[in-house]
Amino acid sequence: MNRLMLLIVTTAVSLGACGGGDASDDRREVLVSSASSLTEAFLELEAAFEDAHPDIDVVINLGGSSMLREQILAGAPVDVFASANSANMAIVVEQGVVAGTAAIFAINRLEIAVPIGNPADVTGLEDFADSGLLIGLCAQGVPCGDFARHALSSAGVEPIPDTNEPDVRALLTKIEVGELDAGIVYATDVAARAGIVIGIEIPDAFNVAAEYPIAVLTGGENRKDGETFAAFVLSDDGRAILVKHGFSAP
Amino acid sequence: MSSKRTSPVRVNRPPVLLVFLAALGMAFFVIPLVGLVAKTPWTNLLDLLSSEIVADAVRLSLVSSLAATAIALVLGVPLAWVLARVEFPGKAILRGLVLLPLVLPPVVGGAALLFALGRRGVIGEPLHELTGLVLPFSTWGVVIAATFVAMPFLVITVEGALHNLDDRYEGAAATLGASRWTVLRRVTLPMIAPSLISGVVLTWARALGEFGATVTFAGNLQGRTQTLPLAIFVALESDRDTAVAVSLVMVVVSLSVLVLLRDRWWRSL
Numbered sequence: 001m002n003r004l005m006l007l008i009v010t011t012a013v014s015l016g017a018c019g020g021g022d023a024s025d026d027r028r029e030v031l032v033s034s035a036s037s038l039t040e041a042f043l044e045l046e047a048a049f050e051d052a053h054p055d056i057d058v059v060i061n062l063g064g065s066s067m068l069r070e071q072i073l074a075g076a077p078v079d080v081f082a083s084a085n086s087a088n089m090a091i092v093v094e095q096g097v098v099a100g101t102a103a104i105f106a107i108n109r110l111e112i113a114v115p116i117g118n119p120a121d122v123t124g125l126e127d128f129a130d131s132g133l134l135i136g137l138c139a140q141g142v143p144c145g146d147f148a149r150h151a152l153s154s155a156g157v158e159p160i161p162d163t164n165e166p167d168v169r170a171l172l173t174k175i176e177v178g179e180l181d182a183g184i185v186y187a188t189d190v191a192a193r194a195g196i197v198i199g200i201e202i203p204d205a206f207n208v209a210a211e212y213p214i215a216v217l218t219g220g221e222n223r224k225d226g227e228t229f230a231a232f233v234l235s236d237d238g239r240a241i242l243v244k245h246g247f248s249a250p
Numbered sequence: 251m252s253s254k255r256t257s258p259v260r261v262n263r264p265p266v267l268l269v270f271l272a273a274l275g276m277a278f279f280v281i282p283l284v285g286l287v288a289k290t291p292w293t294n295l296l297d298l299l300s301s302e303i304v305a306d307a308v309r310l311s312l313v314s315s316l317a318a319t320a321i322a323l324v325l326g327v328p329l330a331w332v333l334a335r336v337e338f339p340g341k342a343i344l345r346g347l348v349l350l351p352l353v354l355p356p357v358v359g360g361a362a363l364l365f366a367l368g369r370r371g372v373i374g375e376p377l378h379e380l381t382g383l384v385l386p387f388s389t390w391g392v393v394i395a396a397t398f399v400a401m402p403f404l405v406i407t408v409e410g411a412l413h414n415l416d417d418r419y420e421g422a423a424a425t426l427g428a429s430r431w432t433v434l435r436r437v438t439l440p441m442i443a444p445s446l447i448s449g450v451v452l453t454w455a456r457a458l459g460e461f462g463a464t465v466t467f468a469g470n471l472q473g474r475t476q477t478l479p480l481a482i483f484v485a486l487e488s489d490r491d492t493a494v495a496v497s498l499v500m501v502v503v504s505l506s507v508l509v510l511l512r513d514r515w516w517r518s519l
Contacts, residue, residue, distance in 0.1 A: 134384070136469065139487065141484065141488020162387040163387050163471050164471060164472075164484070166470065166487070173361075177370060178369065179369055179370060179386050
């Protein structure tokens, strides 16, 4: 059973990896598994890193953090793991497949997102208790939903949501098209949709910091270049790219 | 149509290859159910199912799937009749449009409904301004999404039956002085009743299982828009035991209805 799983996972990962690289070049390949919320930031990090290291080919494998974790634990030859939360990284560390230690490289904060023009004149968290507005949150159990409820309860606001969306992108879509007056999403989501939604900051006193850890793994085929890439993500240049995409520095 | 004849050749031993492939085909349907049953938390099943969330979802699913079936019946039968009996240019395109929800990913259908009937939608915006009605995030939104994905099942089943119907019976009734409405009511509909019933059952089953268009168009709120499939999907993130328990209920309910109706009605097909 486990061997079958391993076969499926490694095939899936290497198929995914084939798409990214040019088969004819002889660059050394580094396989990086990164959480979907890092998509835009990591594609730019990849481009910047490859400019500085023409002999290395970074291949990014995107997915939900828990799915990436399962792939790694099933033996996928991943060199670097960038997770959207500490819980999934902790499990990987526990299984002893991390070389060295995991480091926090970025922090994602929550923001209120409203449609362009802010038609309902939303100003802050207290508007989430207004039954006259159409309000959306992520569902409970989904990280963004749990974080949002935590922020609202710290602010003493009892929200009256009209929908609890299964994931943050679904919530964002309904805000973009103006069907919802406001919702709570990540700062990076607002940055990714600049010009389509407007972000309203949540004060630090109530806000939640989601930590993103990165680690080099022992099960990969190119640990040395993996370490170079992880160091680049943690460097000032890497951080500047992450900040550009809405993350905060740890 | 299916009168049984005694054949001189022994037909009670089907080819081995055929049986093997059929068994493999059946495995596609059975194996996922085995997985579900294996993961079912039998010991606290009743506790998991007695929560308020599950009760709300069951109620909402029944109300919305039955409402969608009723709308599909009232609108779908006339649509099937027009497609089967009336000749007009562009009919192929119209039939294609009717069948589109069968092929489209439901989430695309949901997004299309949102763009059309949402508060900022092409039709939804004037509707909202005139009446104050907001369809997304309401139970009406759930019913509309379910009708959109499920009605094609009714239309194709009934249209097929009307096509295969020997129109001499209707002709005879008309010759005997029955009005067109009477012919439809007393001759046509009774003759296609078995197909009509299987169409209704398929439509209801599809409406009950509807997820993608609903979550995209109507959102997810307990008691208002959270049907059983939505409750299962959300619970999978946080509370897998409840998700599996509710899934099992859906399987048992749907399978019972399909098996019972088959015995009662489909035998006549």
